[in-house]
Amino acid sequence: VGISVQRSVEMVVGLLGILKAGAAYVPLDPEYPAERLAYMIEDSGIDLLLTQQALLDSLPLPQGVQCVALDELLLDEQPTMAPSVDIDPEQLAYVIYTSGSTGRPKGAGNSHRALANRLHWMQEAYGIGADDTVLQKTPFSFDVSVWEFFWPLMTGARLAVAAPGEHRDPARLIETIRRFQVSTLHFVPSMLQAFI
Secondary structure (H helix, E strand, O other), X not given: OEEEOOOOHHHHHHHHHHHHOOOOEEEOOXXXXXXXXXXXXXXXXXXXXXXXXXXXXXXXXXXXXXXEEHHHOOOOOOOOOOOOOOOOOOOEEEEEXXXXXXXXXXXXXXXXXXXXXHHHHHHHHHOOOOOOEEEEOOOOOOOHHHHHHHHHHHHXXXXXXXXXXXXXXXXXXXXXXXXXXXXXXXXXXXXXXXXX
């Protein structure tokens, strides 16, 4: 299932919904060029795309791909319980496309077992809980975003999602960190050095 959304609650709900339904998600960053998105959509073979109404006209969708605008769904009458779906640990959880430095982007898949192992290792190594807040600022087309989304949700910590474009603006990011009292976040070394 493809997902192309701006940073929002819909992004988190969409990712969780895809995984709980037993499918794998393919993040399609709406800021990517149309040619790259078209290639990723074709290469991944998605037949369902979760998106937002404002993005529908800008996405290069081939015929046969069904679209659901997450920001227009009426959820009041939907079940409140997760679907009962058996998921094999080796089943695909997500496919994230590489930067394409060798020409065309390549999809790199990860299994539920690998994702669970990573998250359990992080919890053992760093141990967060209900008093912690994790900042989700990494674009969801990068693998670091995976633990930013799911680690706090599996441990009862709070998840704070940075606003669109905020990850590029240090002043806005600092304000978000203060406002949500973020206790855990990820920086690449160069960005961490700038913050220090």
